[in-house]
Amino acid sequence: MSGHGFHVHGPHDHQVEHVATHGGDSFTSRLAVLTAILSTIGAIFGYLGGHSQNLALLYKNEAAIQKTSASNQWNYYQAKSNKQNLAELSMVLTKGDAQEKYRQDVVRYKSEKEEIKADADKLEALSKEADKKSEAEMHVHGRWAMATTLLQIAIALSAITLLTRKRWMLVGVFGATGLGLLVGVLGFLHI
Template identity: 65%
Template sequence: MSESGFHVHGPHDHELEHAAHGNDDFASRIAVMTAIMATVGALFGFQGGATQNDAAMFKNDAAIRKTEASDQWNYYQAKSNKQNLAELAMTLPGVDAGKYKADLERYKSEKEVIKKKAESLEAESAEFEHKSEAALHQHHRWAQATTALQIAISLAAITLLTRKKWLQIGSYGVAGLGVVLAALAWLHI
């Protein structure tokens, strides 16, 4: 625009204005599909993050149970040591064997309770490990789906620049692959 208020359009300005206000169906379809793919990709990314967090929490729970089981096995070993000392004490001459026999029986019964608790904690740990592995597998599927949609969006941008129909079809195909991967994630496959 000049100082006098008179405005002269150059050829480039005219093309930009035409593109901004024109009715380019091809570009409009690509733009809408890109927006849809970006929205769906964001949802897939959210699901991927959620399953990754689940996997980490399950792994943490497994580690906690494994530590608790280890503590129980250490307690079991301490009771075994006391049981062994009571057995040894019973064989010494001049010792009240009855007292040590009662201790021996008490240690045996306490060990059984401790052993069951340790085995239960180990089973819980294994279950949490399994849940973690399943959630991590699901996370990988969501990540693959998100990546496929990101590639589809990139192909859509190239399609918009080159106006190649085969790229448009390729973009939609890769987006479809992303939806299939998301379905596999949803179904835990």
């Protein structure tokens, strides 16, 4: 190809020029539009799949943080138990004012342990809740991934149908499209 008026046409140039000037056939045009629509829907499903995967990771991270906090509370609880045990031993080994001081310490440690235990239980519950949310989002991510894959298969079958001009292959295109859209709806509904 040159800018001086000399132009060499490739075999596909004639076909493109023919479609541009004469409109092409409706089969090709419709299948091309369907492919573009499938590509757009597939891109949306891919985005939603990435979003659900990110949420799953975020929830899993939150679960780990809450589990670590609960573990810290249980360690604190154990430290208070150790102090309580020492105070109980000291109470047995002493008499008078010292014994009364250790008796008060035992009562205080029991009270503190109850608060610490309640906090630890609450943190463990938050961790379990975040884990459940993470699992639910990973399930939805699987739906989006499957829907995207089915639409990609439909797009590939559409291209093969265009190239071979075998209309019977449209069954595969529409089948994969229908399944992909169905699985996408299931993902959207969190089923």
